[in-house]
Amino acid sequence: MAAGMVGLYIPLFNLTFHSLFLSLVIQFAKRDSLKVIASGGSDEKVAFMKEIRVDIAFNYKTTKTSEVLVKGSPINVYVPSFGHGDQARLIVVQLLEQCTPTSSLGLMNVMTKEIKMYGFVMTSILPKYRSAFYMEIPELLASNELIFKEELMKGLEGAGEAILVVQKGMNNGKCVVVVADQ
Structure with missing residues (x-):
């Protein structure tokens, strides 16, 4: 059983919102009674999302x-997973191209709806949340309170295939390379 990294566990702390769009931290959000909209690239992934x-x-x-x-x-x-420049700032005051009658507003919503954007990097927040993550998540996985899927690749010779499967989005669970049985 792989608990994974602390990363996507962290942004859900101290959130008091009513709905959420993401595909990786569904169960954390549902535990906090949030409405979750999630997307997947296959019907099997969608079925698993419905299961959770x-x-x-x-x-x-x-x-x-x-x-x-x-x-x-x-x-x-x-909660997407993308980015370019480090420590970028997004400041929106007015976007004239968004003020046309046919506009769907797009980025103008960042200003008019007072949307906040937060970025985080594992190395800067790991010290604060590592202990809580490893105290809570493995126990929730072991008790089946959090449902998970794993795809096991045996031996280091399977590592390349594991990376390819993940990069192409062909995995339907956490891809784990098993290097030794204990």
Whole structure:
């Protein structure tokens, strides 16, 4: 059983929102009674999301994401995994190109809805949350309070395949390379 890294466990601390869009920390959000909208790239992944009580689960390859998000809105938290520049700032005062009658507002919403953006890096927050993560999460996994799937690759010779499977999004659970049985 792999508890994983502390990373996506952390941003859910101290959140008091009503809905959430993400696909990786569903069960943490549901434990806090948040509404969860989650996407996956296969029907099998969507089925698993439904198994762990996602409110709205959809296959982003076969469903128009914007339509799902409109039905599930408002969305108060979105947890993607992307980025470019370190310690970037996003300051929005007015976006003239968004002020046309045909505009859907887009980034203008950052200003008009007073949206806050937070970034975090594992190395800067790990010391604060590491102990809590390892005290709570392995126990929740062992007690089956958190449901998980693993795909085991045997031996170091399976490491390359494991990386490829994860990069292509072909895994349906946490990909674990088993280097020795104990």
